Amino acid sequence: MNKEDSLQELMTAWQQHSDRIEQIAGQHDLSHIKLVPRLFVLSSRRRRILSSLAMALVCLTVIVGMVILRQHYISDIFDQFFFAFLALLMVVTLIQSLRQIFLLRQQPQLNFQFSIFNSQFSPYSRAAVFASVVVMFLFFAVPIPNDRSMSQASLSHRSAAITNVSFVLSNII
Amino acid sequence: MNQNKEHIAFMEMLRRSDSTIFKICLMFTDRDPKNVKDMYQDIVCSLWESWPRFRGQCKENTWVYSIAFNTAVSQVRHRSLSPMFLSLDDNTYNYLAEESKNSLIERLYELIDRLSPPDKALLLLYLDRIPAREMGQALGITEAAVNHRIERIKDKLKTLNQTTI
Numbered sequence: 001m002n003k004e005d006s007l008q009e010l011m012t013a014w015q016q017h018s019d020r021i022e023q024i025a026g027q028h029d030l031s032h033i034k035l036v037p038r039l040f041v042l043s044s045r046r047r048r049i050l051s052s053l054a055m056a057l058v059c060l061t062v063i064v065g066m067v068i069l070r071q072h073y074i075s076d077i078f079d080q081f082f083f084a085f086l087a088l089l090m091v092v093t094l095i096q097s098l099r100q101i102f103l104l105r106q107q108p109q110l111n112f113q114f115s116i117f118n119s120q121f122s123p124y125s126r127a128a129v130f131a132s133v134v135v136m137f138l139f140f141a142v143p144i145p146n147d148r149s150m151s152q153a154s155l156s157h158r159s160a161a162i163t164n165v166s167f168v169l170s171n172i173i
Numbered sequence: 174m175n176q177n178k179e180h181i182a183f184m185e186m187l188r189r190s191d192s193t194i195f196k197i198c199l200m201f202t203d204r205d206p207k208n209v210k211d212m213y214q215d216i217v218c219s220l221w222e223s224w225p226r227f228r229g230q231c232k233e234n235t236w237v238y239s240i241a242f243n244t245a246v247s248q249v250r251h252r253s254l255s256p257m258f259l260s261l262d263d264n265t266y267n268y269l270a271e272e273s274k275n276s277l278i279e280r281l282y283e284l285i286d287r288l289s290p291p292d293k294a295l296l297l298l299y300l301d302r303i304p305a306r307e308m309g310q311a312l313g314i315t316e317a318a319v320n321h322r323i324e325r326i327k328d329k330l331k332t333l334n335q336t337t338i
Contacts, residue, residue: 010284024265024269025191025192026192028265030184033217038221
């Protein structure tokens with residue numbers, strides 16, 4: 001059987017099935033449907049906006065909390081690192097929510113996922129991976145002004161710190 | 174008054190597109206009445222939400238396909254959390270489930286279930302004899318990409334058909 005025959009068989013079966021579905025749809029009682037104001041329709045895009053904003057708010061709350069608590073403890077490199085991570089995560093989630101707000105006004109289209117990275121990971125995992133990569137870059141490249149400056153830390157010191165943070169991140173994701 | 178007109182226009186559109194939505198629900202679920210009903214509800218929510226933005230930029234049916242596919246694919250990826258605001262009659266969903274129990278149709282769905290969500294969407298449009306240009310509009314891809322992908326799906330179906338016999 002060649003591919004045209006195989007598809008022809010499929011199309012004939014589908015045509016009969018399709019006709020039956022149309023008959024059933026014709027008898028479908030739509031008077032049961034009660035539409036509510038759009039504001040209450042929580043579509044997946046609106047859910048994404050809300051969860052992005054919620055995540056950004058959590059980051060902001062933790063940053064503010066840390067600033068207050070800082071009066072009571074000595075800041076170290078992890079503290080700085082955590083700050084940078086939270087700030088970046090907050091920025092990424094805010095950008096994500098702004099993008100979703102913009103997309104909300106666009107005609108939705110099916111997103112053909114050609115990229116394995118995009119199809120395998122959720123937007124938050126992608127945001128977390130992106131934030132981690134940026135933080136890692138900053139961690140290696142930018143000296144943090146502190147008593148224990150990163151520029152003075154050895155490479156093994158930095159690698160150990162990154163391993164610890166990666167472990168924490170993988171647990172969170 | 175305007176709201177009432179909009180409501181009526183939407184319900185008329187829904188009446189015209191009901192069978193299209195059912196076909197998408199059957200293709201993207203396991204044909205369980207409860208799951209079909211959930212997906213139908215999600216698609217109607219999305220259509221209702223997007224309805225004010227539909228300004229005839231494409232055919233109504235093409236617009237319905239694009240919104241419904243988008244909703245179905247995202248529901249397949251992430252479980253739906255839509256509020257249960259539609260009161261739907263169960264009989265229709267039971268009839269649809271019964272209709273899908275025919276042995277030939279079950280076999281058809283068995284093959285379709287092995288395709289990826291974008292391929293399923295394209296196959297449904299192809300089976301519904303939608304022109305390639307409109308398929309492209311509904312899926313946001315070019316006509317050439319539609320034709321190329323259709324050929325790939327045909328090859329896939331042929332292989333699947335041979336391996337499952």
